[in-house]
Amino acid sequence: MKSLGNTNVRTLLNSGNVVLDAKRASATKLARSIEATIQTRFGFSARVVVITAADLTATIQKNPLPRAADQPSQYLVAFLPSEAALTKARPLLTQPWGPEAIAVNKRAAYLWCTNGIIESKLLKAFERLTEGAATTRNWTTLLKLQVAVGMGKNAA
Numbered sequence: 176m177k178s179l180g181n182t183n184v185r186t187l188l189n190s191g192n193v194v195l196d197a198k199r200a201s202a203t204k205l206a207r208s209i210e211a212t213i214q215t216r217f218g219f220s221a222r223v224v225v226i227t228a229a230d231l232t233a234t235i236q237k238n239p240l241p242r243a244a245d246q247p248s249q250y251l252v253a254f255l256p257s258e259a260a261l262t263k264a265r266p267l268l269t270q271p272w273g274p275e276a277i278a279v280n281k282r283a284a285y286l287w288c289t290n291g292i293i294e295s296k297l298l299k300a301f302e303r304l305t306e307g308a309a310t311t312r313n314w315t316t317l318l319k320l321q322v323a324v325g326m327g328k329n330a331a
Contacts (some may be wrong), residue, residue: 187323192316194323202227206256224254224310228324230282235321239278243287247314251292253284253301255309263304272297284309 187194197205202225209223226234234252243250255261264284267277275297276287288295302309312320 187320191310192312192320194320197225202230203256222256222308222310224256226254231317231321231324234280234283235317237280238285239280240276240285240287243276243285244314246287246289247318249288249291250314251286251288251298251311252314252317253286253305253309253311254282255284255305258282260305260308263306264301267297267300267304270300277301286311 206223206225209225210221213219213221213223234254238244240250253264258281261279261281261284264277264279268279274289275295276285276289277297278285284301286295286298286301288298292298
């Protein structure tokens with residue numbers, strides 16, 4: 176990713192998280208460039224979703240399911256490559272999921288999988304409707320990413 180002109184490139188945790196300072200203004204264009212680089216350099220394709228630091232912070236601050244944050248390993252936030260891709264999940268909002276819950280805004284879907292992510296019917300339905308295009312992180316990972324980009328309350 177440094178070869179694309181990015182700086183301060185570093186990985187966080189073992190779940191495909193890369194934090195970097197980018198010269199490109201467009202998250203979508205940066206994602207496509209990274210995907211092309213992965214394909215060229217390693218010979219396989221990988222879907223990349225880029226979230227700006229500002230979008231990450233807004234996603235955390237606008238948490239529509241605050242009670243779910245008390246169960247961070249069961250609370251997922253899913254990011255998709257575009258707002259259009261995210262609209263595919265909107266039909267789930269009209270279905271009863273209790274005790275699970277879902278909320279969707281223009282940038283992310285929030286999935287509270289109260290019985291765990293492996294057993295979650297909601298998560299399975301979400302993945303089916305979004306055709307596996309989402310990248311999901313649990314609430315704890317999101318908070319760690321926020322700190323890593325220097326916008327969290329505990330950032331140095």
